[in-house]
Amino acid sequence: MPLARSDSLQDIDFTLRRQFNKTSFRPHQRDIILAALDGHDVFVQAATSFGKSLCFQLPAVIDRGITIVISPLLSLMMNQVEALRAANVEARTLNSNTPMPERDYIYRDLATGHPHTRLLYVTPELCSMDRFRDRLRLVHAQKELARVVVDEAHCISEWGHDFRRDFKRLTWFRESFPDVPIMCLTATANAQVRADILSTLGLDRTPARLRCFTMTAHRPNLHLEVRFTSDEANDRYDDFVGWLKGVYARRAADDRRPELEAAGERIQNVPGIIYTLSRDECESLAAALRCDDIGARPFHAKLPKEVKEETLARWINNEPGYDIIVATTAFGMGIDKDNVRFVVHWRLPKSFEGYYQEAGRAGRDGNASYCFLYYAREDRDRVCNMVMRDATATAAAKAKAKAGDDANLQARIRSLNRLVEYCESTDGCRHAFICRYFGEDEVPRCDFACDWHKDPQDLKRRMMRGLASEEWVSTQRMEGAYDDYYYSD
Structure with missing residues (x-):
């Protein structure tokens, strides 16, 4: 269950300093993190310098359960997992390059229903596999599936420049786990792409639950x-x-x-x-x-x-x-x-x-x-x-x-x-x-x-x-x- 707002206000600054070695938030980061901790679906469009990853990494450290992060880039996943583990956050990645012993450990961890892993980075292709879906159903049944995050969310839209067909199949998450919050993030989406993202992920079906944060693309420096x-x-x-x-x-x-x-x-x-x-x-x-x-x-x-x-x-x-x-x-x-x-x-x-x-x-x-x-x-x-x-x-x-x-x-x-x-x-x-x-x-x-x-x-x-x-x-x-x-x- 998400933290109450009073607890969130107290914990996020402490976690920012202790876990991420940062002294302050950038503009809007605090509001996005609080919206996530309050259990809302969240859409974030912000420039590449904004620090979008912190918006789901910090809630994952505070929240109970596991956060699934879906990304199209193996190098990005590995870089972020390495940085999180250096910060003593239990993060792992499951993709085509994951060694077999690590792959087995992750599946055993998920099969318990109460995984130790706090952030699990996966590819959109993996999310279509029955074995992975079955493990997530076990985790969800134990109320340990904290959040689903879709990074580089413009890949969902055929109107986007980096369309990936397997991103379209991510509709499965809202259909299978309607109570689990979804966060999607991108730096490059026009109005048509944004609408496509929200529709595909099923976020437009619960507008009262959705919080959108669309920042300017302007980089004055x-x-x-x-x-x-x-x-x-x-x-x-x-x-x-x-x-x-x-x-x-x-x-x-x-x-x-x-x-x-x-x-x-x-x-x-x-x-x-x-x-x-x-x-x-x-x-x-x-x-x-x-x-x-x-x-x-x-x-x-x-x-x-x-x-x-x-x-x-x-x-x-x-x-x-x-x-x-x-x-x-x-x-x-x-x-x-x-x-x-x-x-x-x-x-x-x-x-x-x-x-x-x-x-x-x-x-x-x-x-x-x-x-x-x-x-x-x-x-x-x-x-x-x-x-x-x-x-x-x-x-x-x-x-x-x-x-x-x-x-x-x-x-x-x-x-x-x-x-x-x-x-x-x-x-x-x-x-x-x-x-x-x-x-x-x-x-x-x-x-x-x-x-x-x-x-x-x-x-x-x-x-x-x-x-x-x-x-x-x-x-x-x-x-x-x-x-x-x-x-x-």
């Missing part, structure tokens, strides 16, 4: 800029290295340099992330940066586990030679590093939501950070062709396709369309563009934190100079099909 370039790798490389070495020079000339060095901070320690679309480019770009005496390391799925763990740990600890991670898109989810000073997109991402999530990994400490995206129409065409290939594959397999595939494809097209529009826009604030994309009516005030507000005329000149130098060969080759595909809703 991030400076947003699009840098127009050709498809030549050297153009981007020279521009980036010149920018970074300029940062080093300014830090070296800073009046506070002795103070910084006395505190153990290196002048060339500017933690950052560069996102690329391929593993080969991760490797080659990181190697090139190291040749220029810039501490960069690659991070992608094909690296050995030991290498990834060492790279991540040394980057988080700001060790020499590990200042910059050059990574593919999955990197950074759930990683608790708040001093990332820049995020660079080396290539155009595949979706607007992906761009927003990745850029949002900068400046989680609230201090000024820099986010820029290199944009060339060749990149645009390349990503468009990826989506077109997906469309062709979907059409070829139409007889086997299930409902939702076509809708998801259209959602991906629209998302990519808006990202191109964002890149080529020269008539408004980039922060305002992001907020409008996610359905916010009030446009935020930008304190010169984007390239348009900084110098709108220079932005127009840069775009015209950068894009005018490119050939529209691919557009002509497609005989206008590209424009119809891209700029129509």
